Amino acid sequence: MSANSRSVAAAVVAGAVATALSSVAAPASAYAQAKEKCYGISLKGQNDCKAGPGTTCAGTSTVDYQGNAWKLVPKGTCEEMTAPGDRHGSLTALERDNPQG
Numbered sequence: 001m002s003a004n005s006r007s008v009a010a011a012v013v014a015g016a017v018a019t020a021l022s023s024v025a026a027p028a029s030a031y032a033q034a035k036e037k038c039y040g041i042s043l044k045g046q047n048d049c050k051a052g053p054g055t056t057c058a059g060t061s062t063v064d065y066q067g068n069a070w071k072l073v074p075k076g077t078c079e080e081m082t083a084p085g086d087r088h089g090s091l092t093a094l095e096r097d098n099p100q101g
Helices: 003-033
Strands: 035-039 049-051 069-074
Antiparallel strands (some): 035 069
């Protein structure tokens, strides 16, 4: 194989790798953009992050449907989500079902 053929082959491989990487990155970005934080819908210990004062992050909610703990959900679905006791998801933290008050 000549040096010129090796250069062409290397360029083809590099192009294929770049194409493959961009096709993997695009869905990941679209996935991240297609989500929103929804407060008050996660079960105890199943929140994605933030569970109010005295907690750190994911999995730290201490009661079901804790109002100040959130879960990532598909964008546009949060406020339609329901939980027992006529509860609904919220795009902002809720006062209800918070263990500290």
